[in-house]
Amino acid sequence: MIRVQVQQDEFDMGAEMAALxxxxxxxxxxxxxxxxxxxxxxxxxxxLTLEHYPGMTEKMLMGLAEEAxxxxxxxxxxxxxxxxxxxxxxPIVFVGTAASHRAAALQATAFLIDRLKTGAPFxxxxxxxxxxxxxxxxxxxDDAAAAAWDDPSKD
Amino acid sequence: xxxxxxxxxxxxxxEQLGRECEDVSLTDGQVPVQTLVSDLRSRDKxxxxxxxxxxxxxxxxxxxxxxxxxxxxxxxEVAFFPPMxxx
Numbered sequence: 169m170i171r172v173q174v175q176q177d178e179f180d181m182g183a184e185m186a187a188l189x190x191x192x193x194x195x196x197x198x199x200x201x202x203x204x205x206x207x208x209x210x211x212x213x214x215x216l217t218l219e220h221y222p223g224m225t226e227k228m229l230m231g232l233a234e235e236a237x238x239x240x241x242x243x244x245x246x247x248x249x250x251x252x253x254x255x256x257x258x259p260i261v262f263v264g265t266a267a268s269h270r271a272a273a274l275q276a277t278a279f280l281i282d283r284l285k286t287g288a289p290f291x292x293x294x295x296x297x298x299x300x301x302x303x304x305x306x307x308x309x310d311d312a313a314a315a316a317w318d319d320p321s322k323d
Numbered sequence: 324x325x326x327x328x329x330x331x332x333x334x335x336x337x338e339q340l341g342r343e344c345e346d347v348s349l350t351d352g353q354v355p356v357q358t359l360v361s362d363l364r365s366r367d368k369x370x371x372x373x374x375x376x377x378x379x380x381x382x383x384x385x386x387x388x389x390x391x392x393x394x395x396x397x398x399x400e401v402a403f404f405p406p407m408x409x410x
Contacts, residue, residue: 203410218409219333219334220409221331221333221383221386221402221404223386224383224386224387224402227386227387228388249409260410261409261410281410284409284410285407285408285409285410286406286407286408286409287407288407288409289333289383289402289404289407289409290407290408290409290410291333291334291335291404291405291407291408291409292408292409293334303334303335303338303405303408304408305406305408306379306405306406306407306408310408310410
């Protein structure tokens with residue numbers, strides 16, 4: 169089962185993990201990635217505002233989740249991405265995958281987070297305590313991480 | 324025959340242009356994205372400056388990622404935005 173959600177509210181990681189673990193009796197393990205607003209970098213970051221393209225975002229996330237589901241033979245897959253304003257320490261994204269064996273779940277989660285960073289229409293605006301704001305630039309390392317999944321023979 | 328397309332702008336592009344969408348009419352029934360962009364740039368100096376200053380602008384047609392060689396036709400929704408930075 170695939171669940172994709174774009175929302176302003178915080179998500180309940182415990183509830184999402186419990187739902188994944190019960191998705192099928194064949195689940196042998198699950199893997200979870202949670203991304204949050206990183207602080208204490210010395211730059212005075214106060215908040216991130218996540219903008220997205222409603223409609224296209226859900227479509228792209230569903231496409232990625234379906235690709236992960238079949239490529240890694242998943243039993244369950246949940247992707248939740250928040251939009252709006254988030255402060256240091258707040259959760260931004262949840263990726264959880266359940267499979268019969270650990271390798272599939274671990275790989276599928278890495279695939280999903282690598283791909284969604286550059287492959288779904290989200291943009292981050294950073295606001296700082298001194299009033300400055302700045303749109304986050306795409307990083308080449310993120311493009312490279314996403315592209316590294318282009319060859320399924322390496323799974 | 325003239326047709327209209329809806330154009331959407333996101334993130335820094337939206338902010339710099341000061342608008343999030345507009346309706347434009349196509350000069351021909353269907354045109355490549357790059358022709359649409361040239362038309363937009365030639366009739367709007369501010370937009371021309373923003374597009375010139377921002378490398379790597381991405382385009383989507385009807386909510387699917389597209390290239391500047393792809394064709395836009397009447398009724399399409401075309402979105403321009405900077406590289407995506409989710410996660």
